[in-house]
Structure formats: structure tokens, C-alpha cells
Amino acid sequence: MAKEKSKVKNIELDFKKRCIELYAEAERSGFDAKDFIFQKNGTFSSSNGTIRKNYSKKCLVILSFFIICVVFIVYLLLSEEELVSDLLFGYKNDQCLIPVFTSLLLPPVDCSLCRNVKSVQKLSGISREDFEKVYAYTGRPVIVTDATLNWTATKTFSYDYFSDLYLKSTSTNQSIKCQFFPYGTNFDNLTDFLSRGLGNNDNKVPWYVGWGNCDSDVSDELRQHYSKPYFLPEYSESSRLDWIFIGQPGFGAPMHLDNVGNPSWQAQIRGSKLWTLEPPYECYLECDWSVQVVVNPGEIIVLDTNVWYHGTKIVGDDISITIGSEYD
Ligand SMILES: O=C(O)CCC(=O)C(=O)O
Numbered sequence: 001m002a003k004e005k006s007k008v009k010n011i012e013l014d015f016k017k018r019c020i021e022l023y024a025e026a027e028r029s030g031f032d033a034k035d036f037i038f039q040k041n042g043t044f045s046s047s048n049g050t051i052r053k054n055y056s057k058k059c060l061v062i063l064s065f066f067i068i069c070v071v072f073i074v075y076l077l078l079s080e081e082e083l084v085s086d087l088l089f090g091y092k093n094d095q096c097l098i099p100v101f102t103s104l105l106l107p108p109v110d111c112s113l114c115r116n117v118k119s120v121q122k123l124s125g126i127s128r129e130d131f132e133k134v135y136a137y138t139g140r141p142v143i144v145t146d147a148t149l150n151w152t153a154t155k156t157f158s159y160d161y162f163s164d165l166y167l168k169s170t171s172t173n174q175s176i177k178c179q180f181f182p183y184g185t186n187f188d189n190l191t192d193f194l195s196r197g198l199g200n201n202d203n204k205v206p207w208y209v210g211w212g213n214c215d216s217d218v219s220d221e222l223r224q225h226y227s228k229p230y231f232l233p234e235y236s237e238s239s240r241l242d243w244i245f246i247g248q249p250g251f252g253a254p255m256h257l258d259n260v261g262n263p264s265w266q267a268q269i270r271g272s273k274l275w276t277l278e279p280p281y282e283c284y285l286e287c288d289w290s291v292q293v294v295v296n297p298g299e300i301i302v303l304d305t306n307v308w309y310h311g312t313k314i315v316g317d318d319i320s321i322t323i324g325s326e327y328d
């Protein structure tokens, strides 16, 4: 009798164990555990004959992601393009794919910016009015040759000058945060670049870098050596952010498009730089595919870097130093 009892107890234990295993297996397989039915052969099926996978969590994640995307796209569409680009890229954005996405939202391009542009015109003595009418906001690139004549920057700016200025500035820590383009070099930031003692120009390591000055002390000092170019409209403001590019012959910036909202000017303080400009692809049938021009010392190039693909290469023997800014 006792033997029989223990046999029943064992069967009961085995049964419970099997039940626990089946529950676990059912839940792993996506059944709603309270709905499944055991089969005589030890397997199980759903009470309504269909597998009811537990999709709820996955669905919730996908749905949330979808809603976030829709809200973001609606926000982009409703917002001012300039405001969005300021929020996303509050600086010159060189190597980023996101502008490609936002450019899909831009209005169609007016190809008058490149029609009949076979070369970049060089001119001097242009009045503010004429400049505004023909170039300031039309997207047509131009070079003005006589706008730096009384600037002391051409005699002052050098690697050593920038080095002294930034490294002794009370806000050097601030400068570390300035937007810095190392291009192909391995400099970590502006302070790192300016600490390397590259001023004597006989070092073997090639370099080309650019940075947006975000240090107001330095900005005040730099602006003693240059001023807003005389041809820009009276009411137009140059951005508080100066952009400096400096490097050795043979190097430059790769082809790219910026997303900064405004056109800009860049003064060639020292050395010469070859610019390659390509119009927006929508205008390839109407315009030349590529235009090249060399900007020489003292000249200022005016370009809408948001519509013209552009790249640079230093030519000649001297290092190149430029300073520039956006204008509105
Ligand atoms: O001066 C350069 O090498 C590049 C400048 C540039 O990309 C810009 O001003 O947008």
C-alpha cells in the first residue's frame, strides 16, 4: 500500500514538473500561458487554435519610433529652414550627411546663380549698391581685389601670431571648444595645433586646418587688423564668428557643401589658394560643371557655400592664411 502511495506521489511530482516545463516552453514560444491547452501527447496548443504571439512590447517600440519620426519630420517642414539648420548645425557643417537630408526640403534652386558663369569675375572699386544688386544675395561668386588695402592683417597674421594670441589668452580653455577642422591631420583641437611650434615652416609634417573663433577676447584683437569689407551692404552684418584657415602648399579642404544659411566672404591674407566650385546638381544642364579660380594675397572671394560645392588647394610656395565670415 505504501509502495502504491509513493508511486502515485512520484507520478504527481513528474506531472507537476512537466507542467512547469510546458508553461515555460509555451511562454517562450509566444503563447499566452493562460490560454494554452495540453495535448495528450505532451505538447500544447492555443485554446483558440491559433498562436497568439506576444507582440505588445515590440509593437509599442516600433510605434513610438514611428511617432517620433513623424513628429520630427513635421517639425522640420513647419519650421524655418534657417532655424532648423541653426539648431542642428549652429556652425559651419563640413562633413555631415544630415544636410543632404535637409536639402531635400529646400525650395527648387534658381540656376541664375551659375548661368553664364564661365569663370569667377575679379573686380575692384565696386559700389555697395552694385555689389548688392549683382552679387550680395544672388549666389553669383565674385572676387574683389582691392578690399584689404588698409588692413594690417596682411602684415600681422602668422602661425606664431595666432599661437601667442590663443595660448596667452585668459580664455584659452574657451578656445579648446571652438569648432576645429583638422582635415587630414591628427591635431585634437586648436590649442593642440597651436602648441606644436609649426611656425618655422621647415617641419616635415604636412598640415591644413581651419577653425571658427569663439573666443571674444581674441576676436576683439583680430578685428583690429581687418574690418567689414567696404562692398558689403551697409545694413548687412558680419557674423561674430570669424573663420580662419591656414595650411601648407598642396593641401586644402575637400569638396563639400555647407549648411550655414548665409553667404560668406573670405580674405586671402597670405599665400594663394585654388578654389574649385561646382553648381547645384539641378543646374548641371544649364551651367558649367566646374569652375576654378586662384585667389591671391589681398583678394576677397564672396561665395554662397550653401549652394556651391567647393574645395580648395593651396598653390605656390607660401603658406596660406585666410580670414572670413558669413554676412546677412
Ligand atoms: O578655405 C578653405 O579651405 C575652405 C573654406 C570653406 O570651406 C568655407 O569657407 O566654407
Ligand SMILES: [Fe+2]
Binding pocket: 094, 256, 257, 258, 305, 310
Ligand atoms: Fe565650406
